[in-house]
Amino acid sequence: MQPFELPDFYVPHPARLNPHLERARAHSTAWARAMGMLDDARDPGTPEIWDEAALDAMDYALLCAYTHPDCDGPELDLVTDWYVWVFYFDDHFLEVFKRPRDQAGARAYLDRLPAFMSLDPLDPPEPQNAVERGLADLWARTVPARSPAWRRRFAESTGALLRESLWELSNISTGRVPNPVEYVQMRRKVGGAPWSADLVEHAAGAEVPARVVGTRPLRVLKDAFADGVHLRNDIFSYQRETETEGEVNNCVLVVEHFLGVAPQQAADTVNDLLTSRLRQFENTALTELPPLYEEHALTPAERAAVTAYAKGLQDWQSGGHEWHLRSSRYMNEKSIGMSATRVPALVRAARLSRPHVPYQKVGPTPLPEFDMPYQARVNPHRERARKSVIAWCAAMGMLAPLPRHPVPLWTAEKLAGFDFAVCAASIDPDSAPEALDLATQWLAWGTFGDDYFPAVFNRDRDFAGAKRFCSRVPGFMPLDCGPAPVPENPFETGLIDLWHRTASPMNGRGRREFRAAVEHMVGSWLWELHNHLQSRVPDPVDYIEMRRRTFGSELTMALTRIGLFREIPAEVFATRTLQEIDASAMDYACLLNDVFSYQKEIEYEGELNNGVLAVQHFLDCGRDEALPIVNDLMASRRRQFERLATEELPALADDMGLDAGTRAALDAYVAELRDWMAGILKWHRETARYDRREPVSPRCLRPALRRPRCG
Helix, strand or coil, X not given: CCCCCCCCCCCCCCCCCCCCHHHHHHXXXXXXXXXXXXXXXXXXXXXXXXXXXXXXXXXXXXXXXXXXXXXXXXHHHHHHHHHHHHHHHHHHHHHXXXXXXXXXXXXXXXXXXXXXXXXXXXXXXXXXXXXXXXXXXHHHHHHHHCCHHHHHHHHHHHHHHHHCHHHHHHHHHHCCCCCHHHHHHHHHHHHCHHHHHHHHHHHHCCCCCHHHHCCHHHHHHHHHHHHHHHHHHHHHHHHHHHHCCCCCCCHHHHHHHXXXXXXXXXXXXXXXXXXXXXHHHHHHHHHCHHHHHHHCCCCHHHHXXXXXXXXXXXXXXXXXXXXXCCCCCCCCCCCCCXXXXXXXXXXXXXXXXXXXXCCCCCCCCCECCCCCCCCXXXXXXXXXXXXXXXXXXXXXXXXXXXXXXXXXXXXXXXXXHHCHHHHHHHHCCCCCHHHHHHHHHHHHHXXXXXXXXXXXXXXXXXXXXXXXXXXXXXXXXXXXXXXXXXXXXXXXXHHHHHHHHHHCCCCHHHHXXXXXXXXXXXXXXXXXXXXXXXXXXXXXXXXXXXXXXXXXXXXXXXXXXXXXXXXCCHHHHCCHHHHHHHHHHHHHHHHHHHHHCHHHHHHHCCCCCCHHHHHHHHHCCCHHHHHHHHHHHHHHHHHHHHHHHHHHHHHHHHHHCCCHHHHHHHHHHHHHHHHHHHHHHHHHHHCCCCCCCCECCHHHCCCCCCCCCCC
């Protein structure tokens, strides 16, 4: 009996079928047998995974024929072999390592696989099992046709879907259901859809130019595609994974657990998120790719390649859905076909795309009881920083009339009420007087920019002027600390001063990372303006990921790293554990700000980029329903931060063989992030910048769709 009825899926483009299907079916079966994946040819000691009948019923050739409808026969054979391999890996890993909870064996097994994806001409080691044998064969058949840049990307994507299986295994071993933000981000890595997107380039013969691969439009296209693939798969595979595999890594289960709802409502919510991600893909392709072509001066051939790649991802979504309706692998007995559900799905998609009416009266925001076990400490030099920041802002021109804004944006009284020294003094409770002055002034500078940018560019709907404003920012942060352009406004004047005082003592790595953090923050304001020009409340996943930049989280965290750049190697900060520690702390602070600033932004500023509003819009609920959901998400991210810091970080230090000095520096960094979160909450409670009300009991805010949970 199915645990829920399949929802109406948003599939706006009909699937098409590659004419070389039968050839791929015959080829993939023969290839799987040759690699030792079928029971009649498996290696000694390998458990029963597939027989030929099971492989035929799952029909991966049909999947590839639907998802790559235009490639020729040999290419379809190659792509199909890749999918046979990746599904075999998934099922083999389940039987050999997940079911017996063998983390040590899994780690040793996974550590060998990258050797079969060498980027140099060295011969790989001798394969010891069907997964290694298949990977060695496929790698040799695939990479010669692509550039070194594509090979590196594909190796990284393949390595991620293999390596991060340990994250899934860890959750299964402990019975831990991840929180929604963590799940979506980790599912991209372990689920393999970024890997599928790389194969789309290969199958379409349309390689994305390396100079635009890392841009926001291409990054969002790939991420939105991946989320669409994975969320759809989670809905179809829920019954098999939860009832027969003991799986906890499934988004329907994640939502069921987080919202405290039944499987049907959880599946419908996941389907809404799937729809939202597909609409994000469409919006990015239609509104962000054309300007990207001009900005990076892509040639006609390069534009055609990116367009073909986007079309290939679109084909994959439609084809992947059609295959899920037919494969024996999934819950699809009561499905009624794509065409029958298209109209209801389009109606639901229209709800998610409806415009928001700005400046609605929302009244004071009742504050929930925030999860914050860390005690904020206060730097003894706070009073000095209070006085210094007002004098500094005046000297930079921030309290005077501005270009395109003749009325001063700030006054000395308003600035004193903001009281940035409260925030800096708790973020940096142990810093010297000069360092605290500098940190306080960075906070004032970032907030001034955050006020100045919309006051001028949002008001005038001036996207071209905003792009020019952002494009000038790197010039005021020369990596050699040399001369800078003549500033045109107080924002640029302040940046020149702050950059030289901050970057001069740094090494090259510190300067590069800190400058990137500033560029990310300022560049993200263009994303906010882009949403305003479309009257578009952002997709919740896109919002969370961009909010880390718009809030300036990377900038303020980079300030905490200044004294640690020489003590902690760059490769440690590049690990998943450190990246997740940073991201979970950022999300707590960003969503906290959204709660405090809700009335100011929604009622008085007509803001569209707010986490509470994003939840309201997505779940079609009111503020008082959205607030506790946001608060629960903050709490889950804070708990994740602590689990990573106390459980995963020591294990990482052991795995990487870090010395005592580096371990002490990591402990200090984690302690600074605890100060960072506690200090930001303290500042929000004391500043005059936001509407302040007494906390209310969370029971007064609990929505009807949630049942009470302890903890």
